[in-house]
Amino acid sequence: MSTFLIIVTYLIFPGGLFVVAGGLVYEYADRKLVARFQNRVGPRWFQPLADFVKLLVKEEIVPAGVNAGLFVWLPVAALAAALAAALYVPMAGLRPSWSFNGDLIATVYLLMMMTLCIGVAGANTSDRFSLVGAVRALTQLFAYEAPFLLALLGPAILAGSWRISEINGYAQGHLWMIVTQPLGFLVALVGLMGKLELPPFDAPEAETEIVSGALTEYSGRGLAFFRLGRDIELFIGLTLISAFYLGGLANPLQFLVKTLVLLLVTAGLQSLFARLRIDQTVGLWWRIGALLALVQLLILVILKTSGVPL
């Protein structure tokens, strides 16, 4: 690849700008769907972009008593990690722009950076709500991360590869894995919601208790980056799950249809439940989530070793 093409790949398509735009569009779609489920109008199409631009323009207030360097750079790190993760994922149904053996693990860890940064950012300030929010965010991280990873391992084992592009290719040629591994799909989808702190897993930013959680002290650019990072994670997460469980992403049309259907399901799930307390979240994940993922994995390993074609 020429240097020019590499730069285009990083900055414009399918990384960089495309991912940013995609994240904003998917945030809009998510909000609009939830609004429709609640019989409301919902935002106009440019609302996420308008929010982003508005926050960029606003003054960034660095509160007293924080490590200013950390405060300013954590959002940047979170956004950068999310953008980097996009490079290994078949965005828009195209071949990932970068790929190596084991990139699945790297991607999962890059996606986790977001929550870590939020946790550290919350602990960095002396604000009560931020501290409680940070503790909750990190607690929740430990709750969903293991089941989520296990749920992504299932397809990897089946495909016999740790490379996302190869798993995607495998999924295209075989029976949809949502059929063969329904439990894994469920855990992965709900895990994504936990990761993004969407209701009912929004205890770390429960506004009626701790205002905005770890991000309470953030304003302006920092908040804009965190929010954008989260939008991008939504975009990547949906892509990843559709690629693995919904028969792979062969072309942009498939990509669009499959991710949007998935988004419709998550929006529905967001509207259906009351918020879980943090102790209930942890209990749910370790008692049910981890168990389901393990059972799924066990079945898979047994079937694979006994030579049943999947």
Added chain:
Amino acid sequence: MMHIGSMTGDILASFFRKVFTERYPYTARTVPERARGKLAWDAAKCDACRFCVRDCPAHAIEFRVIDKAAKKYSFIYHEDRCIYCGQCVVSCPEGALSMPNKDWHLASTSRESFVVTYGEKAENAPSKGD
């Protein structure tokens, strides 16, 4: 009997329904007949008893007599102070006051526009002693 997701029916139905939100001011809103809008004063019926001034809880009405014999009064109504309770309409023994539901788009960017003078101009009124 415990349920999980007992609002599933609602959200699915809502997906195919018109949104409930009214897009005011892009769509017109009809107000009920009894809605109370801007106070209207009928000079011909007024008897200068000032009951309305006395009973107004928000001090929204000023009343000045210019020429009692000629029935020349100045009735000054402060829209911004008015709480639209309708007590003046009830208190008026002559039925000179009403709060029709026509005028209710009353927002404005200037304070002055909220002072409505009915009848004679207030400048013509003799300065009040009280």
Added chain:
Amino acid sequence: MSLVTSMESISELAKSWDTHAVSPAENRYDIVVTRGNLLTIVAELLRTRWGFLTAITARDVSTASGSAPGKEGEIPADRHFEIYYHFCRGPAVLTLRLSLPHEKPSVPSICGILPSASIQERELAETFGIEVEGLPKAGRLFLSDDWPAGLYPLRKDTTPQSIRDFTAVAPPPPATVENDATPGKFTVPIGPQHPALKEPAHFELNVDGEIVTGVSLRLGYVHRGIEKAAEGRPWVQNLYLMERVCGICSHIHSMAYALGVETVAGIAAPPRAQAIRVLIAEMERIHSHLLWLGVAAHEAGFDTLFMYTWRDRETIMDLLEQVTGNRVNYSVNLLGGVKYDVDPSRADAIRRGLDRLEPRINHYLGIVTTDESFLRRTRGIGVFSTDQADFLGVVGPTLRASNVHRDVRVDAPYSAYRDFPVTPVYDDACDLAARVTVRVKELQESCRLVRAVLDALPPGDRAVDFPRRVPEGEAIIRVEAPRGELFYYVRSAGGISPDRVKIRTPSLANWAYVMSVAVGHKLADIPMIVVGIDPCFSCNDRTFLIRQGDRKGILGWDDLRRYAMQRYGRRAE
């Protein structure tokens, strides 16, 4: 608990205390007490569970000057304070009357016997400057922190002019919160501005991890001085002032006030007016409970339920608008009647609206009683025992969810409730889930009542004439607001404006529950526990006059501008 047995029991008790007792009305008994026997009598009343403490009213009395303040710097010889402790049992009201001298008034605190009395006693101390001996030292509860010490808003000689002339004594320093230095323990402030609070209040929660270990409360951020303001306005104007005590239960406040004034004047509103008042009151209850259900769902993070209940609330709001002309402050009451009649076409409109609303309410009852995710946030949370609820004088749905059988509409039917009997709703689960269930079932009951009133609306006039002056006298009115028992004490000195209006709102009586239940719960449960009483801060905070003279420490527009320029100038350097 019939009226007769209650009244008999009180006359027996009075005999045993060797006190002077009079009965000013068929359901009332007044007993004159002294500083010496007050505590014994209160303890006896509560020990035997004769009834519960409804309100503590204080008055600044000067028989010579009526409602007008005395001459400049001159205190009339007969001037004194009176404190009334109102106890209720069923329909009966017992008032303990205590006189205090004007110089250095002090009264023993009853909060050693009844902890929930402390909120009302602090109100007494802050507004009247009556020292309450034995009240735990704490910062201000109602008055703002910069209100000068030694200036008591509800005394008769406190006027806007006297406040301006007041030579400022520095206010007492705000109470410092005991901050535990132990690692892992800290204080989480909730309020005055916080997304969980729709109105300003301030809680300091000491937490150990996620567990709450202590709570303190500060109210008064939206004081408007309504009780004081009422003393300077004509009777008619106060009708609309009272309506603004609370935005949600506005009608019930003006209704209670109108009933009080009508009782003092000895003029009853015609039956049709009474029925219409009840009709609007029940429609208001529907709107208030639906609003509450949405707020509770939102606090639990169940925003879909929140959106749907508020959508359906529009139905009842539109009906109220059709009948009264307004969506919120209906202004339907007059002294001596109501402003608007309910004609057959409007009655049909209401019936049609209820036809739409009732299936929805039944649906919501199903959700709140069976939805697992919602029940996980309510079941077994904030358990408040029947005994505690009864003793502390908690009111309304909060009380009935603890299975105490008390509802003013049933115990002491006022207005037209005698003709339209209410079937009260109780629940013995005593937790948050019970509070939700009781309120949703009350919605069903209110719908039934509205239909009953519409079907049997008595004929006749909708109002009678009412005089401008009200003869001397007093009245105690208890009504069942959506949040619980609302207490009004109205007193006329024969003038064109009231001598004293005391309002004890339901939220004030219910704080006792929050304070006693919160400790030991998780931080995430606190907003739910608070919302369990349907708190209405503007109701609490109605009492005081906030009007300040020129004082230092307040930044004007120019000061603010200068301050901002200095601040940003420094940063630029």
